[in-house]
Amino acid sequence: KIRENIIINVEGEHPLRVNRKGYTVTDDDIKKLLELIKSHIVENTLIHFGGSIPSGFTNDAYVEMINELSKYAKISVDTAKLTMEDYKKMKLYLIKPNTEEVSALLGYEIETLEEALKASDELLPFVENVMISLGADGMLIANENGKHTVKAPKVELKSTVGAGDTSIAGFLFAKQQGKDDGDALKFAAACGSESVMLEGTEAITLKQAEEVLNLIK
DSSP states (O other): OOOOEEEEOOTTSOOEEEEOOOOOOOHHHHHHHHHHHHHTOOTTOEEEEESOOOTTOOHHHHHHHHHHHTTTSEEEEEOSSOOHHHHHTOOEEEEOOBHHHHHHHHTSOOOSHHHHHHHHHHHTTTEEEEEEEOGGGOEEEEETTEEEEEOOOOOOOSOOTTHHHHHHHHHHHHHHTTOOHHHHHHHHHHHHHHHTTSSTTOOOOHHHHHHHGGGOO
């Protein structure tokens, strides 16, 4: 089952989003989804959960599913729907909030890179890796081994739709290829930078990401 989303891009204006209401999931739907995911898990599987949580899928059920899957795979999450208390109940490989989402989690405003770096310390006790995106100001990754920050170049902005998803996909892909945190973060920023230069929801290619990689500082 799918939910239709329409995005209208008007030159010089913010994209107009028309998101249709999704269907309500049942306990049986959740059980079937869990079993389907588990059937595809192999050694070193990394699973990413992103986007909004559908109606009928409570935070408690979401946390319960992730805790079950974390027994067999590494779990990455990027959603604005979970609370700090939810994160404390889970074992996560990575989360990728933006500054607005971090502010909501911690209860105070996070705007600058320095503030985001300090904020990551409050999340690390509960998450293995904290990746925070700061839009045009770049992004950071923090874990027990240290912290890395990157600054993306100024590019022609055509659409921000999917840029965050593309960035985290780039980071996870790079880590699966054996890259260290710094290089993986640079690749994530390259993916995000290339994504905003494309129209609508058009997907980038590996070649396109590699072409802007040397512009990431």
